Amino acid sequence: MIKLSDRREMAARVVARCRELAAYSEVAGETTRTFLSEPMREVHRLVAGWMTSAGMAVTVDAIGNVRGVFGGAGAPRLIIASHLDTVPNAGAFDGILGVMLGIAVVEAFAGAGLPIAIEVIGFSEEEGVRFRRPFLGSMALVGTLDEMTLGVKDTNAVTVSDAVRGFGLDPSRMGEARLSPVTKGYLEFHIEQGPVLESLGRALGVVTALVGQTRLEFTFAGHSNHAGTTPMHLRRDALAAASAWVVAVEELARGTDGLVATVGRIEAFPGAGNVVPGKVTALLDVRHAEDWVRGEAVGRLMDAAASAGAKRGVAVSHRVLMEQAAVGLDVGLTGMLEEAMRNIGEAPVLLASGAGHDAMIVAPHVASVMLFVRSPGGISHHPDEDVLLEDVDAALAVGVEFVRLVAAAY
Structure with missing residues (x-):
């Protein structure tokens, strides 16, 4: 058992490492780090160094996941993982905290003999920023990253495969990224990214399920014309149609219990102030x-887009970027995580995740569980994103106790 003073020092180191990694960015003065961008090279160097110092054997797989294994190759394996990429202008803890806590859990068992192995993974991509395809890292892990996805292009016409090769990796070896057949479980630490735990005055929460989500790209095609000479009744204004639809999206979500719907990005062409x-x-x-509620809402929003376009002579089309069913997490491992919380004096709080996480990709293939850490102010995907040191300390204690319980089962 690690001493309380040592654990608090380790928790402080976790927070410091998260903040250190936040400095590696594609944009000066903020944290923006997308899939296999140049700053990820230095992140790899640092994370691999910390893993090596913790006694792990370190590799980087074909999609750019950094992977450290602690323990025997043939032993039953527990994965502890999260992601190293960020959204634009991000905070320091989304994803990264989970990887740093994984390394800290391994550090807590330095010199100890375990009947299980621990694999810590820093996924190269989860946010879907660069290619508008999320979860590339965890999809490669479970073998669902297909050739079509590898051919998707970013805004510079670089494909996923091109990006992999440009980083010095080989996309033809993607099959080697698949998880070890001796893998028995998956644990993901993650900040809550919402206000529930803070509203309850609680540091940690056990995630029972991850909500389903649909992502779509809509195109409103009207006709550009001179803003001064085109009468209002003769316009085919694509932005006016899209704007009416955005309001309809908000109204439907506000009127449907538990539904959230967001138009997070909108681009108008040609983008001049004096052009329709x-x-x-x-x-x-x-x-x-509930998947059926989500599906019904998506259908109604498609109809709303068509209606907004028809009123203005604007054609509307759409394509599905992601269709992810709601995912329940493993009952047995969830019970162990609850027990681990009770063993350190924390009464378990159970909640569903409104955000998507790598666990939703892994869970259909491996027994999976998640532990949420309180987000002060409920803030995430923002530079003010933060954690409390005492919460990180508690998460580390739960993680160590969870590993003990899993190990005892073998």
Whole structure:
């Protein structure tokens, strides 16, 4: 058992490492780090160094996941993982905290003999920023990263495969990224990214399920024309149609219990102040814990887009970028995580995750569980994202106790 003073020092080191990694960014003065961008090279160097110092054998797989294994190759394996990429202008803890806590859990067992192995993974991509395809790292892990996805292009016409090769990796070896057949479980630490735990005055929460989500790209195609000479009744204004639809998205979500729907990005072309917008693209994100509710809402929002376009002579089309069913987490491991919380004096709080996480990709293939850490102010995907040191300390204690319980089962 690690001493309380040592554990608190380790928790402080976890927070410090998260903040150190936040400095590696594609944009000066903020934290923006997308899939296999140049700053990820230095992140790899640092994370691999910390893993090596903790006694792990370190590799980087074909999709760019950094992986450290502690323990025998043939032993039953527990994965502790999260992601190392960020959204634009991010905070320091989304994803990264989970990887740093994984390393700290391994450090806590330095010199100890375990009947299980621990594999800590820093996924190269989860956010879907660069290619508008999330979960590339965890999809490679479970073998669902297909050739079509590898051919998707970013805004510079670089494909996923091109990006992999440009980083010095080989996309033809993607099959080697698959998880070890001796893997028995998956644990993901993650900040809550919401206000529930803080509202309850609690540091930690056990996640029972991850809500389903649909992401779509809508295109509103009207006709560009001179803003001064085109009468209002003769316009085919794509932005006006899209704007009416955005309001309909908000109204439907507000009127449907548990539904969240967001138009998070909208681009108008040609984008000049004195030109009627002839084309608009918009990204829609719809989430709900019940797949049938989400599916019904998506259908109604498609109809609303068509209606908004028809009133203005604007053609509307869409394509699905992601369709992810709600995912329940493993009952047995969830019970162990609850027991681990009780063993350190924390009464378990159970909650569903409104955000998508790598666990939702892994869970259909491996028994999976998640532990949420309180987000002060409920803030995430923002530079003010933060954690409390005492919460990180508690998460580390739960993680260590969880590993003990899993090990005892073998």
